[in-house]
Amino acid sequence: MQTDRLRIAIQKKGRLAKECQELLKRCGVKISFSGERLVVHAENMPIDLLLVRDDDIPGLIMDGVVDLGVIGENELEEVRLERIALNEPSEYTQLRRLDFGGCRLSVAIDKDQTYNGPEDLNGKRIATSYPNILKDYLDKKGVSFSPCMLNGSVEVAPRAGLADAICDLVSTGATLEANGLKEAEVIFRSKAVLIQRKGEFDAEKTELIERLLTRIQGVIQAKE
Numbered sequence: 001m002q003t004d005r006l007r008i009a010i011q012k013k014g015r016l017a018k019e020c021q022e023l024l025k026r027c028g029v030k031i032s033f034s035g036e037r038l039v040v041h042a043e044n045m046p047i048d049l050l051l052v053r054d055d056d057i058p059g060l061i062m063d064g065v066v067d068l069g070v071i072g073e074n075e076l077e078e079v080r081l082e083r084i085a086l087n088e089p090s091e092y093t094q095l096r097r098l099d100f101g102g103c104r105l106s107v108a109i110d111k112d113q114t115y116n117g118p119e120d121l122n123g124k125r126i127a128t129s130y131p132n133i134l135k136d137y138l139d140k141k142g143v144s145f146s147p148c149m150l151n152g153s154v155e156v157a158p159r160a161g162l163a164d165a166i167c168d169l170v171s172t173g174a175t176l177e178a179n180g181l182k183e184a185e186v187i188f189r190s191k192a193v194l195i196q197r198k199g200e201f202d203a204e205k206t207e208l209i210e211r212l213l214t215r216i217q218g219v220i221q222a223k224e
């Protein structure tokens, strides 16, 4: 069900939420975020914001439910690979890489273990929330592993005896260190991106997206 208003999905709360809201404000989109609303209408443009869990954003775009979305490339790629495996729609258009949400997806192991390369992971059980990206990476290296799917507390899995290693998002490495782990291999570098659904857009929406992109360009350049 499409509407005349441009629908943009952003994370409701979390690491991308504040900067998304800030970016839209700097682009001149007037929004008052309040309470537990799922949909927020911009006051001065035909834009509706959908405030959701970040995990839902790639699917909303790939199913064509919303027009634009802001999402970390890690989550986007994980859902894309999962959908390809399930034969579900997995297409989108990337409009722009943004200047926030930087992190890397890395394999980490016990800090006292030696690491000579991906072959050391052969046959190991690896705890992760990103089984598809990890498999894609290790397949290409000819390494096989057993996944241990966890959506939280991944970093405690080795100590809890659930896994030999982990594959998780890292920014400073402090969480790894606190859990007696060390980064062994970076498998994916990520930033937030602005993406668009496939399919037709009417002239008004096309023009509005163009305008937004020009403004985003300006906002990012002004910060550099």
Ligand code: ATP
Binding pocket: 011, 012, 013, 014, 015, 016, 052, 053, 054, 055, 071, 072, 073, 074, 075, 101, 102, 103, 169, 170, 171, 172, 190, 191, 192
């Ligand atoms: P939600 O409740 O929306 O599902 P979440 O807990 O899955 O939230 P956040 O922790 O808010 O997600 O992270 C959202 C995104 O922020 C990540 O997918 C990643 O792209 C980015 N990010 C940047 N730095 C980090 C970091 N140090 N750790 C985790 N994610 C990070």
Ligand code: ZN
Binding pocket: 053, 054, 055
């Ligand atoms: Zn999430």
